[in-house]
Amino acid sequence: MASTSSGACRKCQRVIAKTQMTRHLKRCLGPAESNGQYLILADMPGSPYWAYFTAPRNVTLDRIDDVLRRMWVECCQHLSAFFVNNVRFVSDPEPTSSSAFGGLFATRHVERPLSVTLKQALREGSEFRYEYDFGSTTELRIRVLDDQMAGIKGDVAVAARNEAPEVACATCGQPATALDVQDWEPVPYCETCLGSMEEMWLPLINSPRTGVCGYEGPSVEP
Ligand SMILES: [Zn+2]
Ligand SMILES: [Zn+2]
Ligand SMILES: [Zn+2]
Structure with missing residues (x-):
């Protein structure tokens, strides 16, 4: 990024x-x-x-x-x-x-x-x-x-x-919407590619904490 x-x-x-x-x-x-x-x-x-x-x-x-x-x-x-x-x-x-x-x-x-x-x-x-x-x-x-x-x-x-950074799905290259957080480094996936996996994941959020701990937004502005 x-x-x-x-x-x-x-x-x-x-x-x-x-x-x-x-x-x-x-x-x-x-x-x-x-x-x-x-x-x-x-x-x-x-x-x-x-x-x-x-x-x-x-x-x-x-x-x-x-x-x-x-x-x-x-x-x-x-x-x-x-x-x-x-x-x-x-x-x-x-x-x-x-x-x-x-x-x-x-x-x-x-x-x-x-x-x-x-x-x-x-x-x-x-x-x-x-x-x-x-x-x-x-x-x-x-x-x-x-x-x-x-x-x-x-x-x-x-x-x-x-603006939300564009992150590519690790499998197909389409825009990612989620992070697989099973491993040390989170891996980004789109909804379609994530669908076939039964793993721990978090939504990709426009935030410096995305993929960390249990962070899943929502991102609410003042
Ligand atoms: Zn201005
Ligand atoms: Zn994909
Ligand atoms: Zn936490």
Whole structure:
């Protein structure tokens, strides 16, 4: 699968390559006259999966986690976290001991709650690592690109997203719809070729978690 791909801008519907999308959205959405929103890019480097979101200034990491789960990763309610520098944002943070800030434990992670706003989290940095499931981990990169954009709508919204990558059936070459997950590497099949096999399979979903754990969508956008 290609590591870059195209997607439609949700404002003007033009299909644009990922490499051009940041520039396009900044121009197409434009700066807000008041109540500017964040422009956020979530992607999985080396994969065809990416999505741009606009989000209001009071958005919390909890809400972003929820959006990522519904659209991309939720399979069995695994734990998730955002990481930036030595701070880890989790649903149930450990109380921070003072030793975490110096001496022997200087590199230890400090935990903070997911209920913080993105604005508060941005004091630590503008590029986050997001992990869903600490076993079969799906690792995403979350970058905040702007904070003065005109949003797609009042709440978190998709501003652009990769088109579903075309994956060929391993048997006949037609577009695949399912992944055989019996072996370590998932094998794609179309419905016809899968029909003759009584094996473990998962639907092929436009998501960086497709074929992982029990992920079978649905992919619901905010
Ligand atoms: Zn546009
Ligand atoms: Zn799972
Ligand atoms: Zn086939």
